[in-house]
Amino acid sequence: MKTTTVFSKNCRANTRYVLNPGGTRSSKTVSLMQIAYLIALKNKDKPITCTVASETMPHMKKGAMKDFYDFLNNENIYVPGSQNKSDFFYTVGKAKIEFMSVDSPDRVHGPSREYLFCNEIQNWKYETFFHMAQRTSCRIYADWNPTHEFFIYPEYINNPQYAEDITVIKSNIFDNQFCPESIKKDVLLRAERDANYKRVYLDGEIGSIEGLVYPNFHLCDSIPQSVRNISYGLDFGFNHPTVLVKIGIDNNAKRVYVQELCYLSEMLNSDISQALAGAGIRKRSDEIFADSARPDSIEELYRMGWNIKGVGAKHVVDEINMIKEYDLFVTKDSLNGIKELRSYSWKTDKNGMILNEPVKFQDDFVDAMRYGIIPKIRNGYKLSFI
Helix, strand or coil: CCCCHHHHHHHHCCCCEEEEEECCCCCHHHHHHHHHHHHHHHCCCCCCEEEEEECCHHHHHHCHHHHHHHHHHHCCCCCHHHEECCCCEEEECCEEEEEEECCCHHHHCCCCEEEEEEECHHHCCHHHHHHHHHCEEEEEEEEECCCCCCCHHHHHHCCHHHCCCEEECCECHHHCCCCCHHHHHHHHHHHHHCHHHHHHHHCCCCCCCCCECCCCEEEECCCCCCCCEEEEEEECCCCCCEEEEEEEEECCCCEEEEEEEEEECCCCHHHHHHHHHHCCCCCCCCCEEEECCCHHHHHHHHHCCCCEEEECCCCHHHHHHHHCCCEEEEECCCHHHHHHHCCCEEEECCCCCEEEEECCCCCHHHHHHHHHHHHHHCCCCCCCEC
16 A cells, blocks of 8 residues: 555554644645545444545545545555445445535534544634534544644644644655655745745645735635626636636625636647536627637637637736625635635735735636636726737
């Protein structure tokens, strides 16, 4: 079985709480999914339950659950008859590994279990973690990117009453010998110019949420059907993702809804056209707004029949401020977009002072979002269109 040092450290931990703050791609989640399986295997003759919990079900399906089944398939130990795809659990003998989200009170206050695996708890509420922990009889594992100080630090890690009950395992990309060199390069390049990113995603230390461009956005299940003001935003990419988003605007309630429809690299214009069709966008009628820096791509897609227009990107800060006059809602299945929004920040100078310019890195979703929103809410603002 392919394992990392993070896996080994978690295996040796024997406290009630095993906490894993760490940087991106350090193998935290994969290691914990391996441990969940081994616990079930060791207890296959007992009716125990290992619960894997995440913020939302879309996040779970593309995160911890995917890591779990990828691990089983890579090791050729997956048993099709053991997976319940409708109720989201996997059995090993009498033992069960279940997957759930914590965005509903009835799930949080539901049945008890022996082992709990909490995925990315920096996005959880304290009460949610507390009630889940109170329904767990043996051991609690948790992982997170330490983007900011949240409840786990004052309530548990820095609480002397828990001193004997907690193991803290910090990790980064260098703890994962299987991390691709291309990923390491991306992380190291950003770490060179973003001190807060380096602290969180490379060093695994507590960062700061000060300076986020969109600090207050909300998650929703979908864009309400009552919202009729619909448009689409498109950010071109090739070596970085091409992103397509659906925008819904409720001007009366001052709300903007955003849904991620496509987030893929190495897309040609023909691929983009297929993505537009696959998203149910209607040719000649549905409005698509894209970065005017790619007039050739815009013209080619227009000739294919798409109602696509170029939007200038010369007034980024003004446009951000316009969007922030609305309450921003992002659908729970917009996983890449949510990740971008939670790290999209303003630049800082050498003294740590926040500048009036966003960091130009991992901003494909937020750019596509801006392209789709601004033409619909500009109301007198002068924008440059091609």
